[in-house]
Amino acid sequence: MTDHLTIALAQINPTVGALDHNAGLIRAARAEAAAQGADLVVYPELSVCGYPPEDLVLKPFFLDKVEDTVKALAAETADGGPALLVGAPWRVDGKRHNAALLLDGGAIASIRLKYDLPNYGPFDEKRVFVPGPLPGPVNFRGVRLGVLVCEDMWTPDVTETLAETGAEILVVPNGSPFEIDKIDRRLELAVARVVETGLPLIYLNQVGGQDELVFDGASFALNADRSLVAQLPAFDSRLAITRWTRGADGWTGSSNEMVAPPDALGAIYGAMVLGLRDYVAKNRFPGVLLGMSGGIDSAISAAVAVDALGADKVHCVMMPSPYTSQDSLDDAAECSALLGCRIDTISIGPAMEAFAGMLAPSFAGKQPDITEENLQSRSRGVTLMALSNKFGSMVLSTGNKSEMSVGYATLYGDMCGGYSVLKDVYKTTVYKLTHWRNQSRPDGALGPEGRVIPERIITKAPTAELKPDQKDQDTLPDYAELDDILECLVERDLSLHDIVARGHDAQTVNRVWRMLDRAEYKRRQAPPGVKITSRSFGRDRRYPITSGLLSLVRGS
Incomplete structure (x- = not known):
């Protein structure tokens, strides 16, 4: 058992499918963390293959290469340096899982499988992964780490189980894409999990662009009293060192990494x-x-x-x-x-x-x-x-x-x-x-x-x-009016009646809604672009091109 633990947060920018490149990023971060005395380096969700890998994980040869890469990284930890907590698609009993793997002492020391697979907005993990069981803590050099993967933090089920089974520090590897107000939302959820469990929490997010998704990083760590231990920058790769000490009331962290998030x-x-x-x-x-x-x-x-x-x-x-x-x-x-x-x-x-x-x-x-x-x-x-x-x-x-x-x-x-x-x-x-x-x-x-x-x-x-x-x-209404109507229709799914009740002209609302519906075939042929709002066109919003909805509304 130890009373001191140094955990490095490796906010890296992996590329989906580029296993050798990503392993290079993992190794470089480990070397930097080792020079600063780290015991453990935490990486983002699916850091070995990049997130989201989508249908790449359906290819057995790809999963074979992932396993080879993980085993090579694990073997390197026999040098007595920092352990690694990496993310990778992993097969257990022939089933594909989104996994967090603890690599230590030259081997894969522990495996934790993502329990709560998101299946909304840009996410369709249930299509390619099988959920794991509710996890218990990982024993790392005498410290019980509660490892939960990304969406596992968004509801209390996993953290409650980890707290009940003796976890001392919660560690959350993430591939959480950017959207407006997302940075604040993550912090609110993390604070809720800390309050519920009375445990400190490390939240490590990926950074980088992947097709239409942008991962903003902005990783952080919280003490059990909800005070901020570390705040990493948004939209930039960074390695941050956090130092944890066990006291009578549990673990307390400290760090010199404190970068304020950007304004909206x-x-x-x-x-x-x-x-x-x-x-x-x-x-x-x-x-x-x-x-x-x-x-x-x-x-x-x-x-x-x-x-x-x-x-x-x-x-x-x-x-x-x-x-x-x-x-x-x-x-x-x-x-x-x-x-x-x-x-x-x-x-x-x-x-x-x-x-x-x-x-x-x-x-x-x-x-x-x-x-x-x-x-x-x-x-x-x-x-x-x-x-x-x-x-x-x-x-x-x-x-x-x-x-x-x-x-x-x-x-x-x-x-x-x-x-x-x-x-x-x-x-x-x-x-x-x-x-x-x-x-x-x-x-x-x-x-x-x-x-x-x-x-x-x-x-x-x-x-x-x-x-x-x-x-x-x-041709169009004033943009201020148009954008408010569109936000109500696209992001909020409000009815035409509710939008009119906000003060908009009924005829204008109906016209905008019809234009929105009729333009679906155009949007299907548009180039990809950066996701900014809670519902972007593409993966977030999937409407049929051929639809009788207009006639249905006319007849109502």
């Missing part, structure tokens, strides 16, 4: 930067290119890209038509200059003339309408994709959640691209983020200090500029 807008911006940075880097793109329209969406997308990748890896392209204003040309050029990135101008006028001539026989007798507007957008999409094919950079889509919700976007036009940082960001939040970025430069950002988005881009009326004097509000 800083957290959203940080998630967008990390999500894009990892998507580009982990998929080995040389950089990104985007259509720079002189509008606010492309401006903030370019700012995120420069902060994530550096100005030398961001290529902006202005693609004017006869309807593009001089203000838009000037604003796009000024914003690119402020960000320090390249901007080229490629007119789509010749493409418009070519399409007009090519389609003239088929369109004879028909008046110009939205078809011609969409041809402009699609000409831009073809141009960007041609540049992407030729030079290898990924096209960054710039559409926001407000537009995607109601279908105010063109398939194979402004919707084309490999990734979107605004996919889950409403237009009103876009405005807030531009003000925030002009006043703040987040830690680790590669872009310049100070103002990066010209004021006129923020203040002028938004427009697609696909016909003379066009404004977004010619």
Whole structure:
């Protein structure tokens, strides 16, 4: 039995499926922790394979490789250095589990299986894993550690069992993705578990981007009196040392790691930067290119890209038509200059003339309408994709959640691209983020200090500029009204009656709901993008394209 224990929190950024790379991160963190006298290094959920591995774990050869990697890591602990608590998919009696494995003394000393498998929002663990039994504590060098994996902390069942069976310190490896207010929510739940059990708690979260999910890290540790022992940074890898001492009333921890979490807008911006940075880097793109329209969406997308990748890896392209204003040309050029990135101008006028001539026989007798507007957008999409094919950079889509919700976007036009940082960001939040970025430069950002988005881009009326004097509000409600209605429909699942009761016009609410429903087929073809809200389009919200819901409501 020991009265002193040094536990290192390894907030690492693994890559799904990259076993050798992830093992390298685990080894590097162990070496750093050993130099600081650590007894144990705790890693995130499924740290060996990355989270979420999805259907990779259905492949037996992949699980074989995972086991080989874990056994190799376990053998290395025979050197007398720190033990490792790693996460990996693990087979027990032929069944696949999400497991936490204690590696110590050259062997796999203990295995704990995740009990509560999440199956909501972006999670579908019940599809690939089998739940484990309610666990007892792990005996680590005379200390009984209560190991619970991620979702196991969100309800009291597992912690109650661990406390009743003699756990002394709760340790929670996590793969908990970012969404608005998630950092505060995790802390609230951890405090609840500490109060219920009277035990200190270590919460270790993954950091990094994985497709649409961003893991913000922000790991922490709490004493039994709910005081904060450690707070790791959000959106950054970090190794933190916590030192624990046994007293008459149990274990008490201390640490020098205390980084305040970002404010709400800083957290959203940080998630967008990390999500894009990892998507580009982990998929080995040389950089990104985007259509720079002189509008606010492309401006903030370019700012995120420069902060994530550096100005030398961001290529902006202005693609004017006869309807593009001089203000838009000037604003796009000024914003690119402020960000320090390249901007080229490629007119789509010749493409418009070519399409007009090519389609003239088929369109004879028909008046110009939205078809011609969409041809402009699609000409831009073809141009960007041609540049992407030729030079290898990924096209960054710039559409926001407000537009995607109601279908105010063109398939194979402004919707084309490999990734979107605004996919889950409403237009009103876009405005807030531009003000925030002009006043703040987040830690680790590669872009310049100070103002990066010209004021006129923020203040002028938004427009697609696909016909003379066009404004977004010619087609859509005011964005403040639209976004509130959309949030009620998408995130909160409120009825039309309840939304009207909030003070909205009934006809407007009904129109927005119909646009939302009819645009489902477009959203299925949209690029992936950073999850920000509690319900993003994609994994979080799964509605049928073919549906009789509209007629059902009409008949009610």
